[in-house]
Amino acid sequence: MTLAELDHQDRRLNAAIGSVDIRKGFESYLDIVDTFYSEDVEVILGEGTEPVRGRDDLRSRLSEFLAPIHMMAEVGGLSVTVQSTAVPAPDGAGTDSRWEARFRAASGSTRTFSWSVKRRWKEGRVNYERHYDHHVVGLRSL
Numbered sequence: 001m002t003l004a005e006l007d008h009q010d011r012r013l014n015a016a017i018g019s020v021d022i023r024k025g026f027e028s029y030l031d032i033v034d035t036f037y038s039e040d041v042e043v044i045l046g047e048g049t050e051p052v053r054g055r056d057d058l059r060s061r062l063s064e065f066l067a068p069i070h071m072m073a074e075v076g077g078l079s080v081t082v083q084s085t086a087v088p089a090p091d092g093a094g095t096d097s098r099w100e101a102r103f104r105a106a107s108g109s110t111r112t113f114s115w116s117v118k119r120r121w122k123e124g125r126v127n128y129e130r131h132y133d134h135h136v137v138g139l140r141s142l
Contacts, residue, residue: 006121007086009036010095013126014084022080023073026066030059038125045131077106087116094120094128103138111138 001009013036020028033055043052045061052058072078080103087096100114114135120128 001121001124005124006095009121009124010097010119011086012036014086014097018082018084020082022066022070026063026070029062029066033059033062036126037129038122038127041125041127041129043129043131046134047132079104084117089118094118109138111136 013032016032016036017029020026020032037055037058039055040053041055041058043058045052052061069078069080073080080101082099082101084100085098087098089096096119097117098114099117100112102110102112104110114133114137115131116133118130118132119126
């Protein structure tokens with residue numbers, strides 16, 4: 001793929017992630033994994049964490065993470081917004097982006113998580129993804 005094609009595919013992936021309404025369920029995120037990630041993907045979710053290997057393991061890990069967020073949003077009134085900004089990849093190989101997820105409780109309390117993502121693509125699908133530079137701002141409990 002050319003750099004322009006990689007950027008386009010990355011924008012499509014980021015837009016798909018950002019458009020999901022977690023109140024309605026988290027299954028759309030699993031569909032995104034099936035559409036955009038290779039069978040043999042490797043995902044590193046943070047420093048010092050074991051890589052998640054394979055699309056099935058990624059789906060499982062996402063389900064464990066997203067199910068409680070969905071319940072808090074659907075039942076508890078938690079509002080969740082997710083945004084991304086493309087960042088030029090310094091080495092010109094793959095794509096980079098900066099992410100922000102804001103959680104707002106029914107009480108008005110907020111907590112914002114931000115991180116960066118580096119992706120490598122193979123045959124139009126993500127085959128490597130690393131999450132790094134994590135930051136948290138806001139109240140510990142919502």
